[in-house]
Amino acid sequence: MAIDPIDISEEMTTFKEKLLDKGYKSTPQRDELVKWMFTSHEHFTADDVTEYFRSKGNKVSTATVYRVINLLLEFGLLIQHDFGKGAKYFEHILGHEHHDHLICINCDQIIEFVDNGIEKLQERICKKHGFKIKSHSLKIFVECTKKNCEYRSKD
């Protein structure tokens, strides 16, 4: 799939500002990793990142990958998902309106969708219970229609 390049220069600036703000330093590793994560069009795991850089011949240590991810989470520039597939999945927030996910229980397919009904529902429920909303996560587990996915459509 062709990647239509997003302009991430503004967000890179935000990132660097946040770094300095907190007394952290700008390094080539952080730059490269953050650039990759901001440009990624998919949900990715820590391992995806490491593997990508390894395959390009640029070694990054797992530790650094996780440290950068945690930095971005702290800055609110990355969102974490738990799709029940073992590892955590991440996704940057650039130009993404809030969305939820359809997850195939058999294969790795994850589809995003947006539905305004949920936002209203969420507000209604939190108002009723008197809590302060921070975020929500709606996952609908489905069986998808990919050809390579029929293998467990028993029951």
Added chain:
Amino acid sequence: MAIDPIDISEEMTTFKEKLLDKGYKSTPQRDELVKWMFTSHEHFTADDVTEYFRSKGNKVSTATVYRVINLLLEFGLLIQHDFGKGAKYFEHILGHEHHDHLICINCDQIIEFVDNGIEKLQERICKKHGFKIKSHSLKIFVECTKKNCEYRSKD
């Protein structure tokens, strides 16, 4: 909190029938563990179970606890949740209509709620995308109002 005892005898029978059905055997460990899980009014982790039995002086091995949990999941008598708190949480299905969760991001409080709007929403979305619904999970992350929970209400 006083526990109002539920009658689980019917479900214990179901459990034993399913065991025999699949050529598995009934053992004292399974009985005790399943009884505890069916009687539990809370979401629990594998560790909660192990700890409970240890504290009572009845040793159970972690392996057996996990094996029983997986058995109940296989039988559809237990539901698994991922609340982003590290370990998996489990909950029996007895007398529980489907519900979703409010999760405090700071403390361990998890509140259940029922809202019919979600069911309709779920159907609408799956119909639109042409997938077969298996289940859904709506989690609303909030900050709760427990006294022991104010400690991270900054930002």
Added chain:
DNA sequence: GTATGTGCAAAACGTTTGCAAGTTC
């Protein structure tokens, strides 16, 4: 020059598995 970041290997965590000994049917 000091504080912070990196990479490595080791540890930590929740969960699963191989195997010898014990139980159930």
Added chain:
DNA sequence: GAACTTGCAAACGTTTTGCACATAC
């Protein structure tokens, strides 16, 4: 007694951490 279950410890996959060395400011 054949098949299944248990408990232990070892293995697992993901994520974190301690530490010596390297880098940014």
